[in-house]
Amino acid sequence: MSSALQWINRAGAWGVKYGKVLFASRFLPVIGTLATLVIMLIFGQIRYSGRMGYSFVSLPVLTALLQNNAYLIVLAIGMTFVILSGGIDLSVGAVVALTTVVIARLLPVGVPLGITLIIAVLVGTAMGLLIGVMVQSFGIQPFIASLAVLFLARGLSNVIGVDENGVVRSLAIVHEGFAKLASWSIKFGEGRAIWRINASVLIAIAVLIIAYLVLHHTRFGRTVYGIGQGDNGMAAGLMGLNPERSKIAIYMISGTCAGIAGVLFALFMQTGFCQHGIGMELDAIAAVVIGGTLLAGGSGFVLGSAAGVLVYGLIFVFIPREGLDATWSRIFMGVILLLFVLLQRAITVRGEKRSAGHGAKKPQLASKKASIDEGHRDNRTEVNDE
Amino acid sequence: MSQLDPTSRQSVKAPNFVIQVFTHRLFWPVVGLILLWVACGIALPGSDTAPGFWSITMMDGHLFGQIIDILRAAAPILLLALGMCLVIATGGIDLSVGAVMALSSSVSLSYLISSPTRETLPTVLIAIGLGLLTGLVVGLFNGTMVARLKIQPFIATLIIMVAGRGVAFAFTGGRIESVVSPPFKFLGSGFVLSLPTQVVIVTIVAAIVMISVRMSALGVLVESIGVNRQASFLAGVPASSILMLVYGLCGLLAGLAGMIYVAPTMATNANAIGLMLELDAILCVVLGGTALSGGKFYLSGTVVGALLVATLPKAVIYFGFPMQITPLFKGLVILIICIAQSQTLRDQFARRSLRRSVALAEGSPS
Numbered sequence: 001m002s003s004a005l006q007w008i009n010r011a012g013a014w015g016v017k018y019g020k021v022l023f024a025s026r027f028l029p030v031i032g033t034l035a036t037l038v039i040m041l042i043f044g045q046i047r048y049s050g051r052m053g054y055s056f057v058s059l060p061v062l063t064a065l066l067q068n069n070a071y072l073i074v075l076a077i078g079m080t081f082v083i084l085s086g087g088i089d090l091s092v093g094a095v096v097a098l099t100t101v102v103i104a105r106l107l108p109v110g111v112p113l114g115i116t117l118i119i120a121v122l123v124g125t126a127m128g129l130l131i132g133v134m135v136q137s138f139g140i141q142p143f144i145a146s147l148a149v150l151f152l153a154r155g156l157s158n159v160i161g162v163d164e165n166g167v168v169r170s171l172a173i174v175h176e177g178f179a180k181l182a183s184w185s186i187k188f189g190e191g192r193a194i195w196r197i198n199a200s201v202l203i204a205i206a207v208l209i210i211a212y213l214v215l216h217h218t219r220f221g222r223t224v225y226g227i228g229q230g231d232n233g234m235a236a237g238l239m240g241l242n243p244e245r246s247k248i249a250i251y252m253i254s255g256t257c258a259g260i261a262g263v264l265f266a267l268f269m270q271t272g273f274c275q276h277g278i279g280m281e282l283d284a285i286a287a288v289v290i291g292g293t294l295l296a297g298g299s300g301f302v303l304g305s306a307a308g309v310l311v312y313g314l315i316f317v318f319i320p321r322e323g324l325d326a327t328w329s330r331i332f333m334g335v336i337l338l339l340f341v342l343l344q345r346a347i348t349v350r351g352e353k354r355s356a357g358h359g360a361k362k363p364q365l366a367s368k369k370a371s372i373d374e375g376h377r378d379n380r381t382e383v384n385d386e
Numbered sequence: 387m388s389q390l391d392p393t394s395r396q397s398v399k400a401p402n403f404v405i406q407v408f409t410h411r412l413f414w415p416v417v418g419l420i421l422l423w424v425a426c427g428i429a430l431p432g433s434d435t436a437p438g439f440w441s442i443t444m445m446d447g448h449l450f451g452q453i454i455d456i457l458r459a460a461a462p463i464l465l466l467a468l469g470m471c472l473v474i475a476t477g478g479i480d481l482s483v484g485a486v487m488a489l490s491s492s493v494s495l496s497y498l499i500s501s502p503t504r505e506t507l508p509t510v511l512i513a514i515g516l517g518l519l520t521g522l523v524v525g526l527f528n529g530t531m532v533a534r535l536k537i538q539p540f541i542a543t544l545i546i547m548v549a550g551r552g553v554a555f556a557f558t559g560g561r562i563e564s565v566v567s568p569p570f571k572f573l574g575s576g577f578v579l580s581l582p583t584q585v586v587i588v589t590i591v592a593a594i595v596m597i598s599v600r601m602s603a604l605g606v607l608v609e610s611i612g613v614n615r616q617a618s619f620l621a622g623v624p625a626s627s628i629l630m631l632v633y634g635l636c637g638l639l640a641g642l643a644g645m646i647y648v649a650p651t652m653a654t655n656a657n658a659i660g661l662m663l664e665l666d667a668i669l670c671v672v673l674g675g676t677a678l679s680g681g682k683f684y685l686s687g688t689v690v691g692a693l694l695v696a697t698l699p700k701a702v703i704y705f706g707f708p709m710q711i712t713p714l715f716k717g718l719v720i721l722i723i724c725i726a727q728s729q730t731l732r733d734q735f736a737r738r739s740l741r742r743s744v745a746l747a748e749g750s751p752s
Binding site: 162 | 535538541542544545546547548549551553560656662665669672677678679710711712713714716717718720721724725728729731
């Protein structure tokens with residue numbers, strides 16, 4: 001009896017110890033995302049399971065979710081880097097379109113598949129480099145710099161993405177190797193319970209792991225978080241990091257991720273079209289915000305962004321199953337975004353109150369000042385001038 | 387905070403008037419617009435059969451011509467850009483205006499479609515009022531999020547940008563329906579004083595906004611919030627109320643822009659109305675010399691920016707390029723103007739002219 005009590009006590013102490021770490025305010029938004037994901041899965045399990053042994057939370061459904069959203073995961077990862085540094089990249093949707101068009105145009109001319117895909121990804125990198133140079137060397141705000149590249153990439157894909165008669169249309173990618181790559185998958189299970197992992201999912205997971213390692217285990221990763229602290233990388237620079245070069249690299253990473261996402265999207269759609277990916281940048285930004293990354297920069301995790309994409313993807317699974325019009329998914333998206341933004345806000349306010357209560361002699365004044373500070377900083381999301 | 391940096395202005399105060407003109411915020415946008423229009427004039431010289439770019443003809447007491455067309459196209463963009471300019475001056479951004487256009491026009495036209503007396507003036511006025519109200523409500527929602535809940539403007543307005551079009555779609559049932567109502571159509575294709583109605587409306591609205599902002603302290607208060615919200619708050623500026631006002635105005639103007647935009651065709655299309663126009667509006671503001679970081683704003687520059695943005699797609703056609711090249715052209719123009727007015731180049735220009743004037747002073751000591 002007593003040993004059981006001891007165990008409960010020990011478990012309780014363990015829970016408190018790690019709970020404190022888990023619920024520290026920098027993890028709270030991500031916890032919120034994961035909780036939402038779990039709640040949504042439970043909702044799906046209760047609502048859609050049961051018929052003929054069908055279970056919603058099962059590997060076939062979940063891997064299908066991953067397959068359908070692999071490109072968005074990669075986009076969101078690139079966007080996370082940019083947003084962590086306090087910037088924004090609006091060009092990614094247009095870069096995805098450009099990449100698909102480049103693939104659709106290069107493959108029929110006889111360029112080998114591997115080289116085509118590398119060129120396609122490098123096109124994204126080049127677009128990112130352009131934004132990075134504009135932001136870093138000319139002091140143009142990321143919003144405008146990436147907006148210019150949005151138009152450039154969209155225009156380029158319009159120019160390239162015409163068929164042999166010069167008509168803009170969706171170009172089917174007809175290539176044996178490409179089709180093989182698109183349909184390649186590792187199969188698991190048997191019969192109804194069959195589930196598979198395809199190349200897109202593997203690439204997305206690989207990108208996720210690399211991004212995690214880069215962000216949390218390299219100097220560059222520290223610099224990304226440092227630039228996002230609202231002082232435009234000054235503190236990071238004083239610590240001996242190199243915020244200038246890192247800033248260009250951040251946009252190159254985002255561009256590269258957009259290039260990879262473009263390849264995945266081309267594999268997914270099997271077409272190259274200059275109208276692909278309109279508004280996709282907003283999907284990516286929304287996913288990152290739902291994933292718990294603060295738009296002001298400096299706080300957030302790539303794993304959260306991946307979870308954000310899955311929350312996003314689940315909405316698009318639920319809406320048709322509920323028999324609702326596809327337009328409802330936009331409304332639900334907005335509602336979920338609203339809830340998450342309010343949650344984040346509540347967390348920041350709580351964090352401020354707590355830190356004010358610990359430190360200052362006049363807690364009330366301090367908390368007021370902190371909240372004004374915060375409001376001020378919120379307002380300066382786009383500030384990235386030198 | 388480039389526009390707050392006094393070095394560029396002060397260091398070039400010495401030389402002469404030319405330098406001051408060159409480094410004026412409006413210089414590059416105006417030069418861009420003039421160059422573009424001159425190029426259009428050369429590309430479209432006009433002949434006996436087709437009128438040129440610059441020709442404006444009077445027909446039945448109505449003015450017609452390419453310039454008038456550009457003004458017409460600039461009208462809704464300018465309405466968005468005026469509100470956007472004030473929002474950006476407070477250090478914020480409003481991504482929702484395109485969706486607000488879709489929403490307000492859907493609400494307004496849905497009312498018209500459901501009303502049996504849709505051709506009478508009072509009904510049309512109610513429809514327009516409903517549309518404007520929609521815009522105002524959405525604007526105040528944005529304002530509440532930003533001012534009271536202190537949520538970043540980008541994300542606060544992103545919510546409506548994502549959801550607004552869905553709501554508009556739900557309103558119209560996803561159908562593209564058109565309606566016949568001459569008084570409403572007058573908004574989009576009528577003429578007042580031989581100018582298109584929307585041009586007259588926008589001119590009046592722009593004048594009211596400019597005068598009320600610059601003749602009162604409002605403009606300075608808005609700028610003070612954008613420069614430093616904390617300092618302006620401590621100095622007694624009612625920051626929250628002003629933010630509400632600015633976002634509300636932005637929404638209201640977006641609602642009006644929706645009416646004007648939809649009036650020529652009178653067709654509800656929640657998917658296409660105002661799509662990506664929020665980016666065009668932001669572009670107008672930035673091309674007009676207002677920095678996205680907030681603070682000083684230039685409504686006159688915004689007007690020039692709107693004309694520039696409205697000219698670009700037409701210029702592509704005048705130059706004989708295929709239509710689909712427009713974004714590329716747009717991107718290049720933004721790139722060039724932004725780099726031309728970037729702080730780095732201005733500093734270099736200022737440094738060079740300073741060096742020249744110093745060399746001049748050393749050469750001939752007075």
